[in-house]
Amino acid sequence: MDANSFLMGGGGAPTAKFPTPGTTVGGRITESPKVEQQRDIQSGEAKFWSDGNPMMQMVVTVQTDERDPAIEDDDGRRRIFVKGQMKNAVADAVRQAGAKGLEVGGTLHVRYTHDGEPKQRGFSAPKQYAAKYVAAAVSELGADTPASAAAAPAPAPGGDPWGTSAAPAAPAAPAGVNSVTGEITGNEPPPF
Known part of the structure; x- marks a missing residue:
């Protein structure tokens, strides 16, 4: 916890929820991502692996x-707790974007795609995720160029970069920007 969070109280933005397959949460990253130890939901105690190492997660x-409406003064910020299979999906999205990591100003969207196979009998099936990331520089370029905004398809409600399709699509990029590397290209449209 940083000094201002301590001073002003509260643990930060509400937690992003992924109740059903197809749920997508995302938007522009507003704070530097933090790595912290996972906590037990019931007891609040720190969680450890069987070998004694702490179970870590990234908070974005x-x-x-x-x-x-149930959250007073809800400004729309949500915390995504990146761990388990979601960590792999986010890491893949960062690599596909040609970035070195998540940064303030970049955009991250995470979608709960389906349930995996239970690893142990009697346990819930693990949620599986897909993610999309656009680096801050590319994200800013797209937001500040009216011509590219006019050429880009309208975003789906809730900022879902996949639209209404259940299958993930390539991330949108402004015309003249490679959607994978973020590099500015000639006058040709980006490859999709």
Whole structure:
């Protein structure tokens, strides 16, 4: 916890929820991602692996279009707790974007795609995720160029970069920007 969070109280933005397959949460990253030890939901105690090492997670705060009337003064920020299979999906998205990691100003979207196979009998099936990341420089370029905004398809409600299709599609990039590397290209449209 940083000094201002301590001073102002509260643990940060509400937690992003992924209740059903197809749920997508994402938006522009508003704070530097933090790595912290996972906690037990019931007891609040720190979690450890069987070998004694701490179970870690990354906390990423994004600005969403979501507003929950049950949350007082909801500004739409949500914390995504990146761990388990979601960590692999986010890491793959960062690599596909040609970035070295998540950064403030970049956009991250995470989608709960389906349930995997239970690893042990009697346990819930693990949630499987897909993610998309656009680096801050590319994200800013797309937001500040009216011509590219006009050429880009309208975003789906809730900022879902996959639209209404259940299958992930390539991330949108402004015309003249490679959607994978973020490099500015000639006048040709980006490959999709």
